[in-house]
Amino acid sequence: MNYTEAKDKFISTWGALGTLWGINKAMAQIHALLWISPEPLSMEDIMEELHISRGNTSMNLRQLMDWGIVFKESKPGERKEYFVSEKDVQELARQVAKERSRREIKPVIKVLREVSGIEGDGTKKTEELIKQTKALYELADNADTMMNKIVNQESNWITKTLMKLIK
Amino acid sequence: MNYTEAKDKFISTWGALGTLWGINKAMAQIHALLWISPEPLSMEDIMEELHISRGNTSMNLRQLMDWGIVFKESKPGERKEYFVSEKDVQELARQVAKERSRREIKPVIKVLREVSGIEGDGTKKTEELIKQTKALYELADNADTMMNKIVNQESNWITKTLMKLIK
DNA sequence: TTAAACTTTCAGTAATTATTGAAAGTTTAA
DNA sequence: TTAAACTTTCAATAATTACTGAAAGTTTAA
Structure with a gap:
């Protein structure tokens, strides 16, 4: 080639x-x-x-x-x-993570919090809606917090962290 | 609501x-x-x-x-x-990560390895192509390895890991 | 077997998204 | 200022992607 x-x-x-x-x-x-x-x-x-x-x-x-x-x-x-x-791969990853969080994840988290926060009415379907959207809310919120960590750390944090995880 | x-x-x-x-x-x-x-x-x-x-x-x-x-x-x-x-949020995340890795990330990693592996010809543009696609290759490969870790761990690994990172 | 109850497929169509290209807008050198 | 050199905008159009609905396919009970 x-x-x-x-x-x-x-x-x-x-x-x-x-x-x-x-x-x-x-x-x-x-x-x-x-x-x-x-x-x-x-x-x-x-x-x-x-x-x-x-x-x-x-x-x-x-x-x-x-x-x-x-x-x-x-x-x-x-x-x-x-x-x-932008030529630095870390900075590229940070920027993409930051923008996708801001534009797409944060608004969804907001909706998940609202929806999972409705009051129960004793019916099974309402309980399930609350339970399942709450689980999704927690997952998304954790993932988003991690992304923000990535965004705000020094430039080679990603690699270091990944290395820690992989070992 | x-x-x-x-x-x-x-x-x-x-x-x-x-x-x-x-x-x-x-x-x-x-x-x-x-x-x-x-x-x-x-x-x-x-x-x-x-x-x-x-x-x-x-x-x-x-x-x-x-x-x-x-x-x-x-x-x-x-x-x-x-x-x-699937009702378990961890399992949902695992499954989505696994499938996106298999369908989308792995094939791209393959191309990045091929492209970044071409022989240098001494020109600046070739050097830059190699350098930049290699950086992307390493990022993608690390991220994918992490994904596979997630896929193959016990179900609450994600939360545990995120907690470690967030602290 | 047959036929009713159901699911899948797929050609045609609708809806969405991306692209063009020319007109309008902007900047700068003289 | 003017006009050349350039960029942006946006209505029209093309390309892509999603959706429909009816025909073909499948399964099962009798």
């Missing part, structure tokens, strides 16, 4: 993984491209490499920036804007 | 979360419904409660069974089949 084959394989695999996890293909592929690029890339560069339109590129770059894993960069004397990805 | 409101809120929230994580709404909602149901439900019951078609119900029940989190149950003397969900 030569450079081009490896690059294409990585980009398309990353895109497919994204899709599986609810992230759109273009967004994941732009990230993949920037992740392995030693130089900042312009919108033109990205459009050309991935064969996607200007609008699509622009919208997905914005999303990646909203996620905090891609940044704008300007080269002195040039009008064009360039983009670079 | 009364029983019906709480139930509906839980089911629709669970469906929305599923969608966000690449799981279709009907599948997530059927799971939610079974999760809080004290009794096994028939296909009719599910169709009626969620207002979905027979075909849709059948296909998504199959998927839930493939994931190992919903089971068929027959009542003696009845022709109809009933369905129950």
